[in-house]
Amino acid sequence: MKGRVLIVAGSDSGGGAGIQADLKAVTALGGYAATAITALTAQNTEGVQGVLPVPTDFLRQQIRLVLRDIGADALKTGMLHDAPTIEAVCDELAAEAPGVPLVADPVMVAKGGHPLLQPEAVEALSRRLLPMAAVITPNLPEAETLLGRRIPNAAAMPEAATALLGLGARAVLLKGGHLTGDRLVDILATPAGVTRFEDRRIETRHTHGTGCTLASAIAAGLAQGLALPEAVARARAYVRAAILAAPGLGRGHGPLDHGVTIDPARLARLAAGQALPPG
Template sequence: MRGRVLIVAGSDSGGGAGIQADLKAVTALGGYAATAITALTAQNTEGVHGVLPVPIDFLRQQIRVVLRDIGADALKTGMLHDAPTIEAVCEEFAAEAPGVPLVADPVMVAKGGHPLLQPDAVEVLKRRLLPLAAIVTPNLPEAEVLLGRPIPDAAAMPAAAEALLGLGPRAVLLKGGHLPGERLVDILATPEGVIRFEDARIETRHTHGTGCTLASAIAAGLAQGMALRDAVARARAYVRAAILAAPGYGRGHGPLDHGVTVDPARLGAF
C-alpha cells in the first residue's frame, strides 16, 4: 500500500459513487484512503432521495485529525454541497496541507439529476477551490456552468479546457462522455499544452460513480508519485475496466466493479 489520499466528499448509501466509490478506487490502485464526509445521502441506482449535510465544525475536525496524524500525499474533493462547506474545506487545506496536490471534482448534479451543489456556491467554488487544484475534472455540463457558455461538440473541448485553466487550476481534465457518438473524448489541458484521450464508447447503463472513481484514481496516482499524464491515463484505463466488469446491480444507473484489479483467488483457501 503506497500513497495516502484524503477524500472530502459526500456518502452514497448505495455504494456506487461518492465516498464509497472513492475508497474503493484508491484501494484498488494500491493506495491508502482516508475520508472527511461532507454530507450523507439516501441514494441508490435510481437517484438521490435525501441529503443530510454534516455540520461544518465536525467536517473541519475530520480533516484536521486525519491530516495531523496520518497525513496525505494527495487530496481529493467531491460533493461539497454549499458555499460554507467549500470555504471551510479550503481553509483547512491551506492550514493543514499546504502544497499537497488537490484533485477537485466539481460535483454539481447526481447521475439521476438531483442537484448536489447549491447554485450560490458555484462562484465560491470558482474563486476559492479551483485555484488550489492541481487538476480539476469537470464533465461537460459542469464545465458549461463554470464557464457560463455551451460546449457543443468535441471540437470545442480544447478551447474550453484552456479557458478553464484561466480559473486557476494547474491542469484540467475535461470529460466528454455527455456528447453523443461512438467515440468518447477527454481533453487534458496544462500550461504546456493539450493532450487528447479517445476511446470507443461502452454502451451500458452501469456508469454510476464514474466521475468520482476517475478523480480518486487520479489522486491515487499523484499520491504515488506518478506524473500527471500517467496518473490520468492509468485512471481512465481503470475506470474503463471497471465499467466493462460492472456487476449489473440495480434498476437504474448501476455501479462499476471497483474491485476489477483484485483477484481473491490469490489468497488461496481458508
C-alpha cells in the same frame, strides 16, 4: 500499499459513487484512503432522494485530525454541497496540507439529475477551490456552468479546457462522456499544452460513480508519485475496466466493479502462505 489520499466528499448510501467509490478506487489501485464526509445522501441506482449536510465544525475536525496524524500525499474533493462547506474545506486544506496536490471534482448534479451543489455555491467553488487544485475534473455540464457557455461538441473541448485553466487550476481534465457518438473523448489541458484521450464508447447504463472513481484514481496516482498524464491514463484504464466488469446491480444507473483489479487466485495463495510468482 503506497500513497495516502484524503478524500473530502459526500456519502452514497447505494455504494456506487461518493466516498464509497472513492475508498474502493484508491484501495484497488494500491493506495491508502482516509475520508472527511461532507454530507450524507439517501440514494440508490435510481437517484438521490435526500441530502443531509454535515456541520462545518465537524467537517473541519475530520480534516484536521486525519492530516495531523496520518497525513496525505494527495487530496481529493467531491460533493461539497454549499458555500460554507467549500470555505471550511479550503481553509482547512490550506492550513493543514499546503503543497499537497489536490484533485478537485466539481460535483454539481447527480447522475439521475438531483442537484448536489447549491447554485450560489458555484462562485465559492470558482473563487476558493479551483485555484487550489493541481487538476480539476469537470464533465461537460459542469464545465458549461463554470464557463457560462455551451460546449457543443468534441471539437470545442480543447479550447474550453484551456479556458478553464483561467479559473486558476494548474490543469484541467475535461470529460466528454455526455456527448453522443461512438468515441469518448477527454481533454487534459495544462499550461504546456493539450493532450487528447480517446476510446470507443461502452454502451451501458452501469456508469454510476464514474466521475468520483476517475478523480480518486487520479489522486491515487499522484499520491504514488506518477506524473499527471500517467496518473490520468492509468485512472482512465481502471475506470474502463471497472465499467466492463460492472455487476449489473439495480434498476437505474448501476455501479462499477471497483474490485476489478483484485485477483482472487492471488489472494488465495497469499492466504495459504504460498509464495507468489514474480510480478
